[in-house]
Amino acid sequence: MKENKYDDPQFFEQYSKMSRSVQGLDGAGEWHELKKLLPDFSGKSVLDLGCGFGWHCRYAVEQGAAYVTGVDLSERMLKKAEEMTRSPSIQYIHSSIEDFPYPENSFDIVISSLALHYVENYTEVCRKIFNSLREGGCFVLSVEHPIFTAQGKQDWHYGTDGNPLHWPVDHYFTEGIRQAGFLGNDVVKYHRTLTTYLNTLTETGFSLCRVVEPQPDSSMLDIPGMKDELRRPMMLIIQARKTPHLF
Amino acid sequence: MKENKYDDPQFFEQYSKMSRSVQGLDGAGEWHELKKLLPDFSGKSVLDLGCGFGWHCRYAVEQGAAYVTGVDLSERMLKKAEEMTRSPSIQYIHSSIEDFPYPENSFDIVISSLALHYVENYTEVCRKIFNSLREGGCFVLSVEHPIFTAQGKQDWHYGTDGNPLHWPVDHYFTEGIRQAGFLGNDVVKYHRTLTTYLNTLTETGFSLCRVVEPQPDSSMLDIPGMKDELRRPMMLIIQARKTPHLF
Numbered sequence: 467m468k469e470n471k472y473d474d475p476q477f478f479e480q481y482s483k484m485s486r487s488v489q490g491l492d493g494a495g496e497w498h499e500l501k502k503l504l505p506d507f508s509g510k511s512v513l514d515l516g517c518g519f520g521w522h523c524r525y526a527v528e529q530g531a532a533y534v535t536g537v538d539l540s541e542r543m544l545k546k547a548e549e550m551t552r553s554p555s556i557q558y559i560h561s562s563i564e565d566f567p568y569p570e571n572s573f574d575i576v577i578s579s580l581a582l583h584y585v586e587n588y589t590e591v592c593r594k595i596f597n598s599l600r601e602g603g604c605f606v607l608s609v610e611h612p613i614f615t616a617q618g619k620q621d622w623h624y625g626t627d628g629n630p631l632h633w634p635v636d637h638y639f640t641e642g643i644r645q646a647g648f649l650g651n652d653v654v655k656y657h658r659t660l661t662t663y664l665n666t667l668t669e670t671g672f673s674l675c676r677v678v679e680p681q682p683d684s685s686m687l688d689i690p691g692m693k694d695e696l697r698r699p700m701m702l703i704i705q706a707r708k709t710p711h712l713f
Numbered sequence: 714m715k716e717n718k719y720d721d722p723q724f725f726e727q728y729s730k731m732s733r734s735v736q737g738l739d740g741a742g743e744w745h746e747l748k749k750l751l752p753d754f755s756g757k758s759v760l761d762l763g764c765g766f767g768w769h770c771r772y773a774v775e776q777g778a779a780y781v782t783g784v785d786l787s788e789r790m791l792k793k794a795e796e797m798t799r800s801p802s803i804q805y806i807h808s809s810i811e812d813f814p815y816p817e818n819s820f821d822i823v824i825s826s827l828a829l830h831y832v833e834n835y836t837e838v839c840r841k842i843f844n845s846l847r848e849g850g851c852f853v854l855s856v857e858h859p860i861f862t863a864q865g866k867q868d869w870h871y872g873t874d875g876n877p878l879h880w881p882v883d884h885y886f887t888e889g890i891r892q893a894g895f896l897g898n899d900v901v902k903y904h905r906t907l908t909t910y911l912n913t914l915t916e917t918g919f920s921l922c923r924v925v926e927p928q929p930d931s932s933m934l935d936i937p938g939m940k941d942e943l944r945r946p947m948m949l950i951i952q953a954r955k956t957p958h959l960f
Contacts, residue, residue, distance in 0.1 A: 623879065633881040634881065636879040677907065696886040
């Protein structure tokens with residue numbers, strides 16, 4: 467059973483107050499890095515897996531994308547996405563990432579922002595994405611960093627003075643379910659190693675282009691607590707391509 | 714000044730007692746994974762940076778390499794390497810990794826096992842390796858994992874019962890010198906993020922082929938303390954290739 471926390475009214479309300487929900491892309495700490503890894507959208511057919519409020523879908527169209535399909539499991543998210551969207555080139559589809567039908571050879575660009583750590587079968591989804599991309603197509607994904615998800619509770623280890631002492635890592639090579647605290651709720655996430663994130667892509671047939679652990683933009687470092695984001699990686703962004711293999 | 718701890722008699726003696734020094738490759742916990750990432754050596758010209766006792770040099774020749782150059786800063790290490798080596802196809806050179814002259818377009822394979830975290834200027838060394846490789850050539854490196862080097866002291870955070878509670882991560886995005894404890898000594902190492910390790914390679918012109926965080930082989934898990942190696946990654950192995958870029 468796929469968890470759908472984003473349709474829980476209380477969780478949805480909390481999520482809706484996050485700066486990434488209110489301000490959109492500019493309110494997301496990793497956007498300045500993710501943006502650099504997105505390819506040229508002009509005339510392209512784009513699939514956004516876990517599109518949420520549709521910020522990346524609308525951005526793709528603003529950048530010239532011909533068609534964008536946004537997929538999300540949460541009806542509440544999609545309802546708000548539709549309210550915010552004017553473009554006829556964007557179609558929102560209510561589906562889990564796993565169950566979306568993935569038409570073959572249909573997309574030039576697949577993006578997935580902070581959604582794949584909710585997916586149990588990453589290997590199968592990678593295979594479906596690969597088949598759904600055209601040759602030369604680009605897949606850009608961001609997930610919570612394996613160092614962030616490994617131990618499970620996703621919180622600092624605190625000193626006796628109540629300040630974060632360091633980030634605790636444990637159970638790194640034990641992949642699978644974690645009950646993580648997020649917005650005051652327990653949310654099910656799947657921990658995977660960096661090795662799994664990267665080599666599942668190469669084993670599927672993708673070439674790895676870029677791997678980035680985003681740091682907050684220097685302009686954000688005055689925001690309270692933001693300097694702690696330099697103490698451990700929180701996210702991982704990967705850019706991969708479907709190219710003919712040379713060896 | 715490049716630190717040369719391996720010529721310190723006491724440190725050298727300690728290092729010489731480690732299982733990777735006594736038993737060679739089979740005594741190294743990561744060998745079963747590193748071996749899989751090594752390309753076919755038949756007839757190849759090989760450079761081993763930080764060759765130590767020469768285990769990988771001799772392995773390359775056993776696997777059919779035509780010529781192998783082993784480079785190390787430690788005269789003591791090279792002396793022992795020469796004592797253990799019969800093959801006329803292996804040449805040992807006393808040099809730091811940074812100062813080796815790197816003849817252009819000369820090697821098919823460059824390997825470097827657990828040495829590049831001692832090197833301050835990784836970018837420059839990557840550029841030299843790239844120029845020294847022939848087109849299609851392969852670079853396989855292992856380093857201590859960024860999660861292992863980030864905080865600095867390279868030790869567990871212990872509970873009141875004296876058992877490891879978790880692995881502490883801190884200062885992740887602050888790259889540079891760390892004074893780490895190793896074999897009862899303070900050793901200077903350089904911490905770099907995963908992003909830096911990988912993207913320096915791609916920016917230099919390499920294609921990323923494989924990225925592996927080795928786990929101990931299941932046959933080793935009965936060795937005392939070995940199960941803790943599943944709790945956090947200790948090493949990172951990268952396989953990259955000098956190929957013409959498609960985009």
